[in-house]
Amino acid sequence: SQQGEEDPQALSIQEGENATMNCSYKTSINNLQWYRQNSGRGLVHLILIRSNEREKHSGRLRVTLDTSKKSSSLLITASRAADTASYFCATAPPRGTTDSWGKLQFGAGTQVVVTP
Amino acid sequence: DSGVTQTPKHLITATGQRVTLRCSPRSGDLSVYWYQQSLDQGLQFLIQYYNGEERAKGNILERFSAQQFPDLHSELNLSSLELGDSALYFCASSVAPLSRYEQYFGPGTRLTVT
Numbered sequence: 001s002q003q004g005e006e007d008p009q010a011l012s013i014q015e016g017e018n019a020t021m022n023c024s025y026k027t028s029i030n031n032l033q034w035y036r037q038n039s040g041r042g043l044v045h046l047i048l049i050r051s052n053e054r055e056k057h058s059g060r061l062r063v064t065l066d067t068s069k070k071s072s073s074l075l076i077t078a079s080r081a082a083d084t085a086s087y088f089c090a091t092a093p094p095r096g097t098t099d100s101w102g103k104l105q106f107g108a109g110t111q112v113v114v115t116p
Numbered sequence: 117d118s119g120v121t122q123t124p125k126h127l128i129t130a131t132g133q134r135v136t137l138r139c140s141p142r143s144g145d146l147s148v149y150w151y152q153q154s155l156d157q158g159l160q161f162l163i164q165y166y167n168g169e170e171r172a173k174g175n176i177l178e179r180f181s182a183q184q185f186p187d188l189h190s191e192l193n194l195s196s197l198e199l200g201d202s203a204l205y206f207c208a209s210s211v212a213p214l215s216r217y218e219q220y221f222g223p224g225t226r227l228t229v230t
Contacts, residue, residue, distance in 0.1 A: 042118060042221035045219065106158065106159040106161075108158045109159075
């Protein structure tokens, strides 16, 4: 079973627009990570937000985390055609649990298409 | 380029066969993870090694096994292959085994079982 679920499943926008996708999860976490995957290729780590953080920025990316709602959002501002990819959230279990060794649980992903 | 290498890129084989997928982690990374990505199951964690020892296990079938060698490269062995094993297999590495570190993914091996 998957811990994280992304919403929407797919998103189509034009260059210059912002893209927002959400991730909901079920159990407590140590951190939540976002990854990008271009078609059929390996995943690329985008950003990691810890459970005691509420917001984080990296370039055109902004991630928020609401642990009370067990949800996170990823915002890509001023999107470009090169941002076309699938975006996955992944949750890491809390420290001290038997699963804390590095077992990330990925959601099903949001497919983003940015048209010129 | 993440620095993680995987071979081969593509593998086509028949049901019942056995294959070995190979992964070399980034220089300096001691922890290796294996994931399976398929259309129906999504991205599933299979197994993790740290400095040669198994650290965590996920949804890995008994027909699958893995190991990490002293030079830190890892191999994933898949045997008695079934059509449903067709998937992308990713290896990832991180500097330490704890999940608070980001993982660097290889380009994957696409396995097709016919």
